[in-house]
Amino acid sequence: MKKALSKKNLWDKTPLWLKSTLGRGLGLIPPAWLLGKSFRANCEFVRDAQWWAVERAQAYQINKLREILKLAYENTEYYRRMFDSAGFHPGDLQTLDDINQLPTIDKNVVIENLSDMCAKNVTAADVDYVSTGGTSGTPLHFYLNANRSSGEYAYLTTSWERIGYELGVSMAVLRGRTVQPDRNGFRREYDPILRHHYYSSFHMSDENMARYLEHIATIGPCFLHVYPSTIAALTRFVLRSRINVPRNVQGIIAESEIVYPEQRQMVAEVFGCRYFSCYGQSEKVALAAGCEKSNDYHVWPTYGLFELLDDNDNPVNTPGQRGEIVGTGFINTVMPFIRYRTGDWATYVGDRCQACAREHTIIRDIRGHRTQEILIAADGSAIPWAALNMHDDTFIHVRQFQFMQETPGQAILRIVPADGFTQEDAGRIHRNLGRKLDGQLTFTIERVDAIPLSARGKAIYVDQRIQQESRVPLDSAGDI
Ligand SMILES: [Zn+2]
Numbered sequence: 506m507k508k509a510l511s512k513k514n515l516w517d518k519t520p521l522w523l524k525s526t527l528g529r530g531l532g533l534i535p536p537a538w539l540l541g542k543s544f545r546a547n548c549e550f551v552r553d554a555q556w557w558a559v560e561r562a563q564a565y566q567i568n569k570l571r572e573i574l575k576l577a578y579e580n581t582e583y584y585r586r587m588f589d590s591a592g593f594h595p596g597d598l599q600t601l602d603d604i605n606q607l608p609t610i611d612k613n614v615v616i617e618n619l620s621d622m623c624a625k626n627v628t629a630a631d632v633d634y635v636s637t638g639g640t641s642g643t644p645l646h647f648y649l650n651a652n653r654s655s656g657e658y659a660y661l662t663t664s665w666e667r668i669g670y671e672l673g674v675s676m677a678v679l680r681g682r683t684v685q686p687d688r689n690g691f692r693r694e695y696d697p698i699l700r701h702h703y704y705s706s707f708h709m710s711d712e713n714m715a716r717y718l719e720h721i722a723t724i725g726p727c728f729l730h731v732y733p734s735t736i737a738a739l740t741r742f743v744l745r746s747r748i749n750v751p752r753n754v755q756g757i758i759a760e761s762e763i764v765y766p767e768q769r770q771m772v773a774e775v776f777g778c779r780y781f782s783c784y785g786q787s788e789k790v791a792l793a794a795g796c797e798k799s800n801d802y803h804v805w806p807t808y809g810l811f812e813l814l815d816d817n818d819n820p821v822n823t824p825g826q827r828g829e830i831v832g833t834g835f836i837n838t839v840m841p842f843i844r845y846r847t848g849d850w851a852t853y854v855g856d857r858c859q860a861c862a863r864e865h866t867i868i869r870d871i872r873g874h875r876t877q878e879i880l881i882a883a884d885g886s887a888i889p890w891a892a893l894n895m896h897d898d899t900f901i902h903v904r905q906f907q908f909m910q911e912t913p914g915q916a917i918l919r920i921v922p923a924d925g926f927t928q929e930d931a932g933r934i935h936r937n938l939g940r941k942l943d944g945q946l947t948f949t950i951e952r953v954d955a956i957p958l959s960a961r962g963k964a965i966y967v968d969q970r971i972q973q974e975s976r977v978p979l980d981s982a983g984d985i
Pocket residue numbers: 795796797798799803858859860861862863
């Protein structure tokens with residue numbers, strides 16, 4: 506299906522030279538206006554909803570849940586079969602607990618039932634095709650509403666506001682974007698509307714990191730938007746080279762990978778500001794963020810129905826107990842995810858934050874597939890795995906994949922091909938990954954029958970055989 510051109514998509518696709526021309530005029534207009542009316546309405550709703558009493562949030566959830574269950578039942582073949590065999594009708598839902606009458610689903614269910622899970626009442630223009638590495642090294646493909654961006658972005662920016670972020674404040678972004686060098690070999694691009702400065706997280710050599718920090722110091726009050734592994738690398742560089750950190754950094758927003766407490770503390774101390782993180786997934790079933798005072802994750806009740814389930818599928822509601830994050834998303838009406846197991850685990854803290862008084866489910870120590878696996882570039886710098894996770898059709902005919910590396914700058918990409926894999930797929934993988942890697946790392950493709958999991962049953966995206974001091978230990982995440 507074709508990617509629909511929603512406002513944000515369209516902006517993302519605009520060539521940079523055009524953006525900077527447009528931006529010269531548009532830079533004077535507040536970004537919230539340029540992101541559109543629906544974005545502003547979403548922000549207003551989200552800002553208010555975070556303070557709702559639990560009763561009001563639950564009433565909202567019941568309504569949303571009824572809507573999504575009804576939609577799934579009436580418009581998808583998969584859920585109609587599932588509800589019927591469970592003897593459940595959407596009209597039966599009286600309380601939130603009634604959702605327990607339905608089974609949970611996981612990534613394999615989505616892989617096997619992709620077309621049957623899509624709502625029949627939508628057109629291609631309303632839909633985006635999304636792809637993610639997912640939890641077990643098997644690429645996951647699914648569909649999302651093309652117009653979801655403004656809703657999603659409202660939740661994120663409202664979360665970031667808790668540490669003082671405001672739309673329009675400069676943001677230094679190091680998150681896997683391919684950034685071309687300028688005449689002086691400096692890898693930075695600028696989006697004048699969002700006021701984002703993009704630096705290449707693929708070129709984290711000491712020399713480049715010094716230039717990034719030097720430039721960040723000149724952009725005025727700003728926030729850093731990073732992968733946890735990227736900011737850890739930057740911080741290690743600061744410590745190693747004893748250079749000064751830019752004093753204009755107001756806060757660090759680190760997302761998309763596991764946040765290790767020791768790293769959070771190290772980074773916050775070195776930069777002298779808050780290290781804030783949000784938790785979410787490409788499937789968009791649950792979203793959680795820290796607050797003004799606490800780094801524990803506050804689960805947004807209006808984003809989806811959140812459940813934490815133990816090994817026997819019972820709800821976890823004892824503080825200190827761990828469970829798997831299971832969610833029913835309210836945003837995706839194109840392909841509903843109902844009771845979807847994320848493969849991520851967390852510790853239950855309570856149903857209210859003592860520090861800010863928001864009546865949200867509070868969790869901490871989220872662990873799962875967002876590991877910090879890295880590849881080593883030719884110049885010795887680290888390329889985080891998360892930066893290579895392609896959110897498009899690159900791996901469409903690939904069942905499983907894994908990098909194996911023995912030499913800096915070189916790797917073997919092992920692939921378990923799916924039906925329909927041809928030479929064309931190999932070419933596309935080379936092209937798309939090659940564009941991201943930009944000569945920092947070359948790789949050959951090797952077809953294999955299977956890729957073994959780790960001793961703990963986790964997928965290993967990078968079979969890293971180079972011993973490096975700066976590497977984050979793979980399994981330091983704990984025993985999940
Ligand atoms: Zn709080």
